[in-house]
Amino acid sequence: MKVLFAASEAMPIIKTGGLADVVGALPKALSRKGVEVTVVLPKYGEIPEDILARAVKIAETEVQLGWRTQYCGIEEFWQDGIRYVLIDNEFYFKRGYLYGYGDEAERFAFFSFAVLEALDKLEEMPDIIHCHDWQTGLIPFLLRTKYKHRAGYTHIRTVFTIHNLQYQGVFSREVLQDLLATGDNSFTQDSLDFYGAGSCMKAGLLFADKLTTVSPTYAQEIQTEAFGEKLDGVIRQRSGDLRGILNGIDTDVYDPMKDPHLAAAYRNSLTKKRLNKIALQEELGLPLNGSVPMIGIVSRLTGQKGFDILAEALYSLMQENLQLVVLGAGDQAIEAMLHDTCMNNREKMAIWFGFNESLARRIYAASDIYLMPSRFEPCGLSQMIALRYRTVPVVRETGGLRDTVDSYNEYTGTGNGFSFVPATAHDLLFTVRRALSFYENDEAWRKIIANGAKKDYGWESSARQYQQLYREIVS
Template identity: 70%
Template structure:
């Protein structure tokens, strides 16, 4: 069975967020189960020259997109045992960043056409095309309409995965009509039309054979008005085809015993973990004291991630004997507020603005508690990485956080972290204080850590579910 992943980013070639981690790790888990997986990406200028110099040129095609006829080269490279195909068009993809340009609609409409046209360059057709997020949402629609009668395309089935429903690829209707050379019949309420505009996400949700999202709880949440981002009606309509499959992490990549960014390798040794805490405190200018609990946050600094709750609770949080470390970038107002807070709490609060992979790993390794108070969270990988690094998560009860973090029950001894329901600073503060109470209880904390160590946070179970879905589709 041949499966083609179409995505806008993937580790280890190019990454801006969790999508890349998933698209990089899931194919490796599927390959272990005997699934033949190829990953297709744009050939961005950000992909390192070392990678592109090793890529093998397979051929080219021309993509007809409205009145535009654009070149598309196809290059192949094997990384970590997985075959990657890079689609080359310098006009669209040889830029300084992956996203954020005024012609995003044109760039990713081109990519959608190019994924399907480039199959003519290859020696085989896939059984399944697995599309990821809005950047590939047009592919199932094109396959069902424009390519339906072309030889070899009719039997291809599609899976469309929603990684975050908030980001939908909504563009002016007239623009997508031009790019797709499509008439009004494609832009009705039951197809691509979206409140007077047009939505690439909606195209994927409407036309793909099967839909998945990245946790069972999020699959239920997005069928409600609260979390459905105005697509909940369509998602309820397609509920029988919608599956929630929780993400995993690459446990080889995220391993505190082998992580080159971690000063002292460890697994379950609390003494060695404490050494990493002291090293982190020294690196970030905090008071070096192994007995003080450190709370870590690695996050985009945006409203979704609940950083406003942290800021609101900060004065009372800092009444506790704790230190807080934050790594991330995002909304200027949040950054400015955190910068002011650093001045108020010298030696106890450290904030690094931007992203630094090595520092992120050291925060996971050096923190005692990992705080993730998201307003909504489709799955979340950070809490899984924290658990892998034996750092106890505190999360809000939403999406994949519900499916992966069980709040500690002191009466039964179960639970691998702590959680709270309402998105309020009061509930966050109460839960942090509850976690600190058990942190001071050596036996209770050891039990929480042991519970977290029992679970496999890798991709094996999820890959099994995806394989079952593919085989059902492929007959």
């Protein structure tokens, strides 16, 4: 079976968030099961030079984008046994950042057309195109409309995965009509129309053969008005074709025994884990104390991630015996709030604004508690990475957090972390304090960590479910 992944980012090629982790790891797990996977990405200028140097141009073509005729280079290279194909157009992709430009509609409409134009330049056509998030949502629509009669394309089926429904690729109707060279008939309620505009996410939801999202709970949540982002009706309409398949993590990449970024390698030894805490304290200028509980956060700094809840709790949190380490970037008001709190609590808090993969690994390894008070979380990978690094997660029960973190029950000895439901500072504080109280109980704390170590958060189970889904589609 041949599957082509179309995505806007993938580890270790280029990354801004969890999407890249999934698109980087899932193909390797599928490959181990005999699925032949090719990953297609834009050729960003930010891709590391050592990777770009290995890319070999195999073809070039032109993409008709409305009235524009644009160059499209097709390059390939191999990474970890997976073939990667890069779509080259410097005007669209050789920029300072991956996202955030005024012509996002044009950039990713070009990418969607280019993926389909590149297919007959590759050795063999795929059985399935697996599209990821709004940046590739137009591909199923184009395959069903513009390419439905092209020779060699009629057998291709599509899967569309929702990684985060909040980001939908909504653009004006006029812009999309121009780019897609399509008429009013494509902007009806049962097509691309989204309250008078056009939605790339909706295109994927309506025109793909099957839909998936990244956890069973999120698959249920997005069918409700509270989490459906105005697309819950469309998703309920397609509910029979929707699967919630929990993401995994690459357990080879996230392995504290082999992680080159850590001060001390470890597996289950809390003594060696504590060496990483002391090393991080020294690195960030915090008081050196191996016994003080450290809370870690590695996150985008947005309201979705619950930082408004944390802001209300932060003053009280700083009265506790703990250290808080935060790595992330995002909303300026949240950054300012964290900066001010840190300046007033230099002995208890350290922050690093930006993205730093090496530092992120050291925070996972050094922390005793990992905090995720998300208002919603489609899957969340950080809590699984934390468990892999024997760090106890404290989360709000939503989406994939609910599916992966079981609150500790001191009477039965079950549970791998702590959780709360109401999105309030009071409940966050209560739950963190509960976790801190068990941290002081060495026997209970070791039990919680041991419970977390028992569960496998790798990709094997999820890959098996995707493989079964692919089989259903092609049959």
